[in-house]
Amino acid sequence: MKKIKALPENKFIRLHFLLAIFVSSFLLITTGCKNVKKGNKKEQKTIVKSDTLTQVKQNDSSINIYLTFDDGPYYSTLGLTNTLIKENVKSSFFVIGSQITASKYYDSVFNTVKQNTLFKTYNHTFSHAVTHGRIKKYYQYPFNVWNDIQKNKQYLDPDCNITRLPGTNAWRFQDSNKCFSNSSTRLLFNYLDSIKSKEMMFGWDFEWSGKESKNITKVDLLFEKISDRIKKNKTKNKNYVILLHDYLFKDEIALNNLSYFISLLKKNGTTEFKWASEYPGIQ
Numbered sequence: 001m002k003k004i005k006a007l008p009e010n011k012f013i014r015l016h017f018l019l020a021i022f023v024s025s026f027l028l029i030t031t032g033c034k035n036v037k038k039g040n041k042k043e044q045k046t047i048v049k050s051d052t053l054t055q056v057k058q059n060d061s062s063i064n065i066y067l068t069f070d071d072g073p074y075y076s077t078l079g080l081t082n083t084l085i086k087e088n089v090k091s092s093f094f095v096i097g098s099q100i101t102a103s104k105y106y107d108s109v110f111n112t113v114k115q116n117t118l119f120k121t122y123n124h125t126f127s128h129a130v131t132h133g134r135i136k137k138y139y140q141y142p143f144n145v146w147n148d149i150q151k152n153k154q155y156l157d158p159d160c161n162i163t164r165l166p167g168t169n170a171w172r173f174q175d176s177n178k179c180f181s182n183s184s185t186r187l188l189f190n191y192l193d194s195i196k197s198k199e200m201m202f203g204w205d206f207e208w209s210g211k212e213s214k215n216i217t218k219v220d221l222l223f224e225k226i227s228d229r230i231k232k233n234k235t236k237n238k239n240y241v242i243l244l245h246d247y248l249f250k251d252e253i254a255l256n257n258l259s260y261f262i263s264l265l266k267k268n269g270t271t272e273f274k275w276a277s278e279y280p281g282i283q
Contacts, residue, residue, distance in 0.1 A: 010186070013173065014072045018280055023123050032251075033224065034242065037144065041187075047136055057150070062238065062270040062272060063230055063238045063239075063240060063270065063271055063272070064238055064239045064240070064271075064272050064273075064274050064278075064279075065153070065240055065242065065265055065271055065272070065273050066092060066239070066240065066241040066242065066273075066274055066275070066276055066278075066279060067084075067089060067090075067091045067092065067242055067244065067262075067273060068092045068094060068164070068202070068204065068241060068242065068243055068244065069091060069092070069093050069094065069244050069245065069246050070091075070094045070164060070243065070244070070245050070246070070274060071094075071096060071099070071124065071128065071245050071247060072093055072094075072095055072096070072099060072109070072110070072113070072244055072246035073095065073099055073100060073106045073107075073109040073110040073113065073246070074099070074106075074109075074246040074247045075106075075109075075250075076246055076247055076248075076249050077093075077113065077246045077252045078109055078112065079249060079250075079255060079257070080246055080249040080258075081112070081113055081116065081119065081258055082248070083258055084118065084119070085116070085118060086259070087259060087262045087263075088118070089118075089262055089273040090118060090119070090120075090273045090274055090275050091119050091273070091275075092120055092121075092122055092275050092276040092277075093113055093119055093120070093121045093122070093162040093246075094121075094122045094123065094124035094163075094202075094276075095096055095110060095113075095121050095122070095124055095152075095155065095156075096122075096124050096125065096126065096127075096128045096152070097125070097126035097127075097151060097152040097154070097155055098126055098127055098128065098130070099128075100155055110155070118182070120275045120276065120277060121155075121156055121157075121160075122156065122160060122162045122163065122164065122202070122276055122277075123149055123152050123156055123160060123162060123163040123164070123165070124152070124164050124166065125149055125151075125152055125163070125165070125166055126148050126149075126151040126152040127148050127204045128166045129148075129166045129167060129274050134182060135166065135167040135168070135184070138166075138167075139168075139184040139185060139187065139188060142187045142188040142190070142192075142194035145165075145188050146188070146191065146192070146195075146197075149163050149199065156183075161198055161200055162199075162200045162202050162277060162282065163199055163201055163202065164201070164202045164203070165185060165188075165201055167184075168182060168184045168185055169182075169203045169204055170182055170184075170185040170189075170201050170203055171201055171202065171203040172189055172192070172199070172200060172201035173200055173201075173278065173281040173282065173283075174198065174281065178281050180203065185201070189201075196283070200282060200283075201280070202241070202276050203241065204241045204242065204243035205229070205240050205241045205242065206222065206225060206226055206240065206241070206242045206243070207244075208222065208242060208243065208244040208245075208248065208261075209240070209244045209248075212248075212257060212261070213248045213249065213253070213254035213257060213258075213280050214253065214254070214257075215257075216257050216260060219257050219260055219261050219264075220264075222260065222261070223264045223265070226240060226242075226265075238282060239279060241276075241279070244258075
């Protein structure tokens with residue numbers, strides 16, 4: 001048997017060195033692949049988080065509240081507006097022309113409200129259908145109702161075409177999905193359609209009555225009603241109109257109850273207070 005020649009020492013060292021380089025390269029490549037995989041996983045996790053944020057934005061729980069005050073100006077109006085200024089909430093005032101002209105004081109109250117940038121004024125007709133005290137009879141003559149609305153426009157901005165009808169909850173927008181008449185207003189709406197009027201009729205969803213002005217427990221109940229409606233309409237309606245009246249805020253108790261009510265509405269941090277003219281569908 002032939003003996004295998006031993007490698008020279010320098011060749012043996014060179015072979016050992018090359019083998020070491022091969023092993024190191026293999027380990028480096030393997031580790032790199034693992035890191036790439038881990039990196040991909042991290043990228044995937046980031047994408048998932050981004051999708052989650054998008055879903056949160058899509059399921060935004062913000063709501064719009066419209067505080068609307070009828071039948072002013074009144075002797076309690078300035079106390080009311082002082083509270084609203086303190087709370088820093090946009091509010092809408094549906095004014096009556098015959099109230100504005102009733103006295104110099106009421107005229108000055110109206111101008112004070114109109115000049116404040118936190119408030120906007122809208123139409124509540126000139127007479128408020130008080131002629132002979134018959135609201136049903138008032139709506140039997142749609143031409144006269146339209147004249148009553150037109151007469152009140154002299155006190156409002158020239159481009160104001162938003163009216164709240166007296167004594168009835170009715171809606172009329174250019175958007176047919178927001179057009180709800182009743183037995184009282186049907187003749188009027190038909191007449192407005194016939195003359196192609198763009199006048200908007202602004203109704204309401206909830207009403208603050210005299211009970212809420214006197215009893216804070218009633219304020220809680222009203223807020224619960226609003227909260228229940230919001231929960232049921234999470235992905236649908238996000239706009240809620242609340243009807244209030246200037247004359248219901250004559251004393252400290254009523255004003256404090258209003259501040260408390262506003263604080264409840266603000267509580268979730270996603271409530272926006274808006275003017276009637278900011279309601280979706282208003283043109």
